[in-house]
Every structure is written in C-alpha cells, then in structure tokens.
Amino acid sequence: MSRSLRIAHLYPELLNLYADRGNILTLCRRCEWRGIPVEVEEVTAGDPLQLARYHLVLLGGGSDREQEIVARTLVAERTEWADAVAAGLPVLAVCGGYQLLGEYYELPGGDKVPGLAVLDLQTVAGEPRLIGNIAIESPVCGTIVGFENHGGRTRHRHEPLGRVLAGHGNNGEDGQEGVRYLNVFGTYIHGPLLPKNPRLADWILQTALDYAGIPADLAPLPDELERAAHEAFLARRITPEPARA
Amino acid sequence: MWIGKCTAFLLRLAGRRATSLPGQVALRFSPRLLAKLGQQLEWCIVVTGTNGKTTTANLLAAILRTEGPIVHNAEGANMTQGIVTALLQHTDWLGRLRVRTALFEIDEATLPQVAPHLPVRVAVVTNVFRDQLDRYGEVDGTLAKLVSGLKKTEAMLVLNADDPLAHHIGVTSGRRCAYYGLARDHAGEPQRRQMRDGAFCLSCGEPLHYDGYFYGQLGLYKCLACDFMRPMPDFLGRIEHDTIEIQQNQLPRVRFQLPTRGLYNVYNVLAAISAARVCGFNADQIAKGLAAYRSPVGRMQVFRTSPVSVLNLIKNPAGCDSVLQAVGAEPGDKVLWIAINDQAADGRDVSWLWDADFEQLAEDRRIQFIVTSGMRAEDMALRLKYAGVPVDRLRAVPDLDAGLSEAFTVSRQLGGLPLYCLATYTALYPTAQWLERSVSPVVPLSAHRPSVS
Numbered sequence: 001m002s003r004s005l006r007i008a009h010l011y012p013e014l015l016n017l018y019a020d021r022g023n024i025l026t027l028c029r030r031c032e033w034r035g036i037p038v039e040v041e042e043v044t045a046g047d048p049l050q051l052a053r054y055h056l057v058l059l060g061g062g063s064d065r066e067q068e069i070v071a072r073t074l075v076a077e078r079t080e081w082a083d084a085v086a087a088g089l090p091v092l093a094v095c096g097g098y099q100l101l102g103e104y105y106e107l108p109g110g111d112k113v114p115g116l117a118v119l120d121l122q123t124v125a126g127e128p129r130l131i132g133n134i135a136i137e138s139p140v141c142g143t144i145v146g147f148e149n150h151g152g153r154t155r156h157r158h159e160p161l162g163r164v165l166a167g168h169g170n171n172g173e174d175g176q177e178g179v180r181y182l183n184v185f186g187t188y189i190h191g192p193l194l195p196k197n198p199r200l201a202d203w204i205l206q207t208a209l210d211y212a213g214i215p216a217d218l219a220p221l222p223d224e225l226e227r228a229a230h231e232a233f234l235a236r237r238i239t240p241e242p243a244r245a
Numbered sequence: 246m247w248i249g250k251c252t253a254f255l256l257r258l259a260g261r262r263a264t265s266l267p268g269q270v271a272l273r274f275s276p277r278l279l280a281k282l283g284q285q286l287e288w289c290i291v292v293t294g295t296n297g298k299t300t301t302a303n304l305l306a307a308i309l310r311t312e313g314p315i316v317h318n319a320e321g322a323n324m325t326q327g328i329v330t331a332l333l334q335h336t337d338w339l340g341r342l343r344v345r346t347a348l349f350e351i352d353e354a355t356l357p358q359v360a361p362h363l364p365v366r367v368a369v370v371t372n373v374f375r376d377q378l379d380r381y382g383e384v385d386g387t388l389a390k391l392v393s394g395l396k397k398t399e400a401m402l403v404l405n406a407d408d409p410l411a412h413h414i415g416v417t418s419g420r421r422c423a424y425y426g427l428a429r430d431h432a433g434e435p436q437r438r439q440m441r442d443g444a445f446c447l448s449c450g451e452p453l454h455y456d457g458y459f460y461g462q463l464g465l466y467k468c469l470a471c472d473f474m475r476p477m478p479d480f481l482g483r484i485e486h487d488t489i490e491i492q493q494n495q496l497p498r499v500r501f502q503l504p505t506r507g508l509y510n511v512y513n514v515l516a517a518i519s520a521a522r523v524c525g526f527n528a529d530q531i532a533k534g535l536a537a538y539r540s541p542v543g544r545m546q547v548f549r550t551s552p553v554s555v556l557n558l559i560k561n562p563a564g565c566d567s568v569l570q571a572v573g574a575e576p577g578d579k580v581l582w583i584a585i586n587d588q589a590a591d592g593r594d595v596s597w598l599w600d601a602d603f604e605q606l607a608e609d610r611r612i613q614f615i616v617t618s619g620m621r622a623e624d625m626a627l628r629l630k631y632a633g634v635p636v637d638r639l640r641a642v643p644d645l646d647a648g649l650s651e652a653f654t655v656s657r658q659l660g661g662l663p664l665y666c667l668a669t670y671t672a673l674y675p676t677a678q679w680l681e682r683s684v685s686p687v688v689p690l691s692a693h694r695p696s697v698s
Contacts, residue, residue, distance in 0.1 A: 196627065
C-alpha cells in the first residue's frame, strides 16, 4: 500500500481548547498499528484551505472569541465546504467545531454568529452550561462515553450520533447527542473522545479509508486497555438513573 | 505597626495562614513601615530570580538558623507586604525588632522598591528564564529591574555561572560577584523540549554557542563574536549519587548530602551553599542546615522506603511536563507509579492528560515499568499506551494501596529500582501517608541509588 490517509487538523492554534490532539493521536496510532500510512497536516487560519486534499478533516473546540475568528474565516469558504461535504468528505467536528457546521450560533444578546450551514442545525446560547460525564448509545458503534462542557443548545433535523443514556447531549431536552449526516460526525463530547471509544474511532477511520479509495480491512486490534477504560468509565462515572438505582 | 500585628493575630485566630495580609494592612496605615523596620536590621540576604527562589531561600534559612533565629518570609510571599509581614512577626508591641538578621525571597519586580530600605549584604540570583521572559515579552525589563534593584544595595552577588542571563546581571551590576556552577561532565545534549530556548548574547546580540547544556539555557556557553562566556565558577558542584561535592577555588573539596532531588534542585542547593559560604558559614554548619531542611510535600519528596521512592504532585499539563522532565533527568533505571483522581479538587475532567507530554516516558528506555492507579487508572494507562509505552510494561490497578504495593513489588523484582510516584491533588496526601508508613529505618538511602554513569 503506497497511498497514505491524509488528515487535516484545522486551526489547531484556535480550536484546540482541550486535548483535541488525543483524537488525532488515536487515529494515527490505530492506522500505524495496522500498517496503514497516515499523514496529518495542520492548517492554520491564514493558510489556503484545500479540502480536496484531505480524506478526513478534524475541527476542534475553542473559546467563544476564538470560535468567532474561525467563523469569519470559514464563512468565506462556504461553497467549498458545501461541495466537499456533499461529495462525502469525512469530517469529525467537536464542540465549537460542531456548532460551526450549522447555520448560526445565537449569542445571549440575540446576535447570530453565522456558521458554514452545511447542516440544517442551529445553536442558541443557554444557561447553565451543560457539564459532566456523558454516555450515549449509537446504533452503529455501540456505547460512546466521554465528557461534555458546553453552553450552546443545539437542534437539528438529521440523525443524531446517538441517544443519551446519561448526561445532557445536544440540548438537554430531546435525548439526542451529536449529529450524523453523510460522512459528517458532530458531537459535544470533547477532548479525548476517540481513545476510550475504539469502535467509533475505527468507524470514522473506515469511512475515511473508503472515501480515500484506500482498500483496507480494519483488522481488530488488541483493545483490552481501551475496553477497560471504556468499561471503567461506564461503571464508575455514569451514575445510574434514579429509577434504576 | 500594631494594626498589622493585630491583623496577623486575628488571622491566626481564625485558623488562616497570615503571610501577606497583615503587611498589606499595616502598610496602608504606615507606608514607611518597611523603612522603619528595615533600618533595625543589621544584615540582610535576598534571593531573587525566576525559578527556585523559595527552595533556595528555605535551604539557606536552614543553614542560617544553625547560628540563631532569623526573619524569613518562608512561605514564598515575596512582595513588599509579605516582607513586612515577616518583619512584623519578629517585632514587639513597641516596634522593636527582636532579630537582626533577615533572609528574604524577593520577586524580581519588587526588588527595586524594597532594596533601598534593607541592609542587603548578599544577593542571590538563581536564574532568569528566557522562556518565561519571552512569554511576557520583557527580557530586558526584568533584567533592568534586577540590575537597578541590586545597584541600590551594597550587596555582593551570588550568581548562577551557567545561566548567561544571570551572568549578564553580574557583568552589568558593577557589584562584586561569586559564581556557582556545575562541573562540565554533567553537561549533555540539548533536551527535546528545551531546544527552542536558545539564548542570545546580551552584550552583542549574536547567538550563543554551547559546548553542552545542563537544562534550559543553562550550560557551557560562549559568544563567538565578543568575549562574553561562562565564567569559571568560584563554587563548582559535582553530583555523585545523592551527594554534591563543592570545590571552592583552591580549598579542599567538601561533600554534602543532597536534601532534594532533581537537577533544578541541585542548582538551588548549590546556590544556598555558595551564599552560606559567602556569609562565612563553615562546612559543619552547612551540613547541619541541609540535614534539617524538609522539602514540601510532593516536590521531589524522597521517602526512605525499600526501594527508595520519590513523590511528585501533577495537576496540569505544564506542571506535569516539568515533573516528567525532572524524573527523566534522574539517573538510572526506574519504575513509575501514576495516580490520577478526578474529584472536584483534581478537576472532574481528565482531558488534560492528553495535552501533557507523556511521550517523553515512552522514549526513555530507563523506565522499566509503569503502574497506574486512582479513579482514572485505566484512562492513564490508555494515555501511556497511545504515547508509545509498550503494553507489557503497563498495569492499571485502580485502588491506591493495592497499586502502590504492586509498584513496589515490581521495583523489587527488577532488582530494587527506585520508584517515582506521581499523583494528582487528592491522591497526593494519602500516598504521602502510605509511603511514610512504609519507610524502613534500617536501609540507607544511598544503598538504592543507581550510579550516575
């Protein structure tokens, strides 16, 4: 196999609030362990964006101020984004990056920060912040666990990434978390989402490899530690619902 | 004055530590208080610089106390109010200072304000770190403050010869200087994360050439364009096992037990010994003082367990990285135990583990095994796996007691390797207590130290 999987880490200097590198590290290692060549390119705010170069794009989370800067940069490239997403470009967008994929982020005063509008998705700032451990059930890759910390309430008309088992999710009301649309994955589960969720990591990798046209059979890896961390989190950090407790 | 004393009294009554507030309150009522109290001192030593002020001053205080009580802002309250608070503690209700010798750790920016009011006879500059100065964009500003502060004294300077920035202060101050530094054979290649901090010659602006590095910009530097170069240290330190041998010019060499660990702490010890010698203390007093020093909990804190263990607090990526570097700088093979809790005081979210540079553990072949514990033992083990640590050198044991026992068992099986313990805040104190209980009185520390070579 000569071609390598090319991953773009977008605006790491602005959207890297918390450990987004954990997700990239996980994708890289899981490729390396299977002998799949992989390259990561960091794209900073001033660089020309060439979405066609990549097989997977990661958009992380940032503070409100940083997110606004990114929003201004991104909106100029709306058409390119719409075309790439329609063509099936895999995108993993977390927290702030997730919100940016939608039409707008409405600030507390009513001002709307426009997003990329590649998804039929709207976010409104709310109080209090939705913080804590979360577990969701995804029809495609089972339980996904992690930590959420967001002020925004998001609603959309697509498939969710999963159904909330414990925690808040998109808006704390409809029991949905994240989004799946074509090959776009969005979620509020921030930071190291992928290490403890190896099935999700492999699902995203498979999607990216298919998109890249790289024939690859994602052979199972010895994931004992990954599963142990996943199970320990479910057992110790996800409080059972009061009815069942 | 008595307003300050009353504040201190009330704070202590309320069970609070009174390190700055009494001085702050007193200064509001009597702005000349520092001058009034300072002029009653006969002898004052100050310690300033970017890193190591508190440890250096505490080590030096332990030595000075072998001759009698001193005024000392021991808890690191190093601005004007902290200094006044320390003075007030030794003042009677008539405003008379009962102790005439003082040792103050002083913030670089505070030095020019307080120096004129104190009879500073000796001033120690530990180091001036470029990385921090770069961040604040005021390398020249901080150096100028240090120089102007020192010019307002009659002090003799005790300076780090290996730090070009501290040396520059010596050159421009016009004061008499004594330099301390490490022996050449301790120098190594630049370390990965510190390569960015290459220093420039402050005399002519050319990049400095290095024959070797100790850490950061500390090393064997010389300017190829002018005559600025590392001075020959008046106090030369050579580390061997857990001792430091001091060579003072042509005098016979003297060996002291190191009371702390980590290369950055060796510099603090060297600074304290040099300053004590400059103040006229002899080797016996220095040895007695160093033996009396107790390092704070979780800062390369050594426990005479079997095998020996060293405890460190980790709580955020930057601090964790410097602890990992300090552990990496320790000689020989070793075993690690890392305890990660996620209670409120630790932070509920442990995402930061992925921002810390645990990759340096994977690259260090001398780390033979790592046991992880705490409520997030599995997360920590997973982080290490993705950092590149082989899975067969990793074990997650969530229970703290069981994990520590396991780590000691592994250490013994591997021939008595030292155990380095890293713990988040809520795991730190239970760990310190566990290690304290396990201290074996019969085994000397040196029996478990691997050799430097």
